[in-house]
Amino acid sequence: METPSSAGRYTIDRLLGSGGFASVWLGRDEELDSPVAIKILAEHWAQRTDVHERFVQEARLLRQVDSHRLVQVFDIGEQEDGRPYFVMTYADRGTLDERLAEGPLPLNEALRMAREIIRGVQELHEVDIVHRDLKPSNVLLRSVPGGDAERVMISDLGIARTGDRLSSLTLPAGSPGYMAPEQTQIDGAPDQRADVYGLGALTYHMLTGEPPGQTRRPPSDLQPAIPHAVDQVVLRALEPDREKRWPSAAEFGHALSRTTSRINTDPLPPARPARGGSPARGRRRLAVITGGTLVGLSLAGGGAFWAFGGSGGSGESAPDGKWLRAGSDVPPQYRALIVQAGTWCDMKGLSPALIAAMLKAESNFDAKLSDPAGDEYGIARWTPKVLVFWQPGGLNNPEPKPAAITPELSIPAMGRYLCYWGKDLRDLPGDPALNLAATYRSSSKTVAQAGGVPARFKPYTDKVHRYLEDYLPR
Incomplete structure (x- = not known):
């Protein structure tokens, strides 16, 4: 560029x-x-x-x-x-994502910043705008003249929806770890309560140093200095059932202010080491609504990033060796995207090493791959007419041209697809990673009906297995 x-x-x-x-x-x-x-x-x-x-x-x-x-x-x-x-506005102090790379914020600072972000979202909701992509990289920080104070600013309305479009068909959109469950579903029709979930996830991350996992552990489990009353307010914002969440950003903000008005403002003790893998983070099949019925089509899905930064998963700032073997031939410029895709959700078999192995098998990491005969393009071999369904905003965005199918657009889509269709493979025998790889080459239905990797896709999964062994961290 x-x-x-x-x-x-x-x-x-x-x-x-x-x-x-x-x-x-x-x-x-x-x-x-x-x-x-x-x-x-x-x-x-x-x-x-x-x-x-x-x-x-x-x-x-x-x-x-x-x-x-x-x-x-x-x-x-x-x-x-x-x-x-x-x-x-230029944010001279960077992003909240960069700030959180150093660990959780002091308790009073986390709560102050949460209230500022909530007020910003309230102002969006007051004019009937739902952001739909609240995450640390979309919260910017700017210095204020005359001291150490700073302004907190929300950015990136690239996949926002306004009131006149909230009831139309929606496709999966958002960022892993911060998007509400309904945002992972076709026609989940996210409303303002999707932003409440995003606010809860941001608050959780600021308090603990980690995005919330699917288990929804109380923040005080990770940071004992956090009052249990704060746990209750934040966990209600993170309710999977949106009917049980705070009904609005304003209600969440009021509850947080009431609960924290007399909290001791001493800094938190150092964060505990993270346990286990990363927090949770959806080609060939797509559910299309026809006459009220979900119909599976043999298609390819993808993920796009309308605004800069493109990614928001916690894997971006994690040390490389945690996810991918040091010294392997995985190109350094794609590692953050591969980690994001491989940690899109908490699913057996899914990992950054699997994504890297599949990219190696698909294109040998060739970002300019072009196969007009197969209508497949880019590092992950996507089909443009399918990518249009899976990009943030779905059909509200145009179908990408082959030249526009960049690694930034296509690598995260692999994780999105595997998380969405991988749920159909839970009870299958065999290696879960290879079942996912076969699904990417065919469909979840094909793999499920075969009871594992179909024979015709075995050469492909054998290659993936060989590369996977090379990329798994030692």
Whole structure:
């Protein structure tokens, strides 16, 4: 990716982050002598009017709320090649994700930040916007002049839904570890309570240093200094059944404030070592609603990241050796994406080593693979007409062109697919990892009917098994 020299009247310094649809750059407003963040649509989407409109819509939503608790949009324009860009607040203190890489926040700081994030989400809900992708990398931090104070800002409304679209068909969208259970389902119709779950997951992570796992352990199990009353408030936000959650961000915020008004503000003791694997984090088959019935099609799914950063799983900041063997031929630039895909959910057989082995078998890590005869492209061999169903926002986003099927778009999709269809394989005999690999090459129904890896896919799973042995950490 070449660094553009400018965007309109703004000079550009360096890349801050990129994803499947856009990149974000550190720029400077020379007239006002101020740093800014500039989000620019990716080159391969430049000619798509529908993508252009969706990109601009994100800027409009941020401008509509116009709150200091959200990233603010100051300007919008187009590059000479027609790509739109918009100019935003620059978060000079980075992201909450970076802050949490150092461990849990002090108790008073975690609760203060949680309340600020909740208030920002309240402001979205007041204008009928559901964020749907609350996670640490979408919470930005900016210094405030005159002291150590900082402003907390919510970013990335790329997969947000507004009130007029909340009742339409929805496809799985969100980030593992932070999205509500209904967001993993086709037509889960997430509403404001999906954001309540995301807020609960963020609060849990800030208090404990870890996202909540599927077991929903009380935060005080990991940090004994956390009052049990806080446990109860946070765990209610994380209820799998949305009818049992706090009904709104405002109710969650009020409950948290009431519970914590007299809490001792001493810092938490050091975090306990993590136990077991990572917290929980869904190609060939897709459930399509037809006449009220779920019908399985032999298709390929995928995951896209509308805003920069693209990922949000805790595996990104984990040491490489925890997930993949040091010294193996897994390309370093794809390791974070592979860890994210391999920790998308807590499923027997799924691991970053399996994802790496499958990528090796599929393309030998060739990000530019092109197989027009099979209509498969990129490092994970995706089919564009299928990827459109699985990207965040589903059919609200356009079908990607082959050149747009980047590793950032396609590797996380492997984990999404395997988590979604892997549930059909729970009682099958054989190696769970190889059953998952065979499902990726065929379908969960095919593997289930065969009682394991079908004979015609055995050469493929043999290759995966061989590579898996090379990539598993010692």
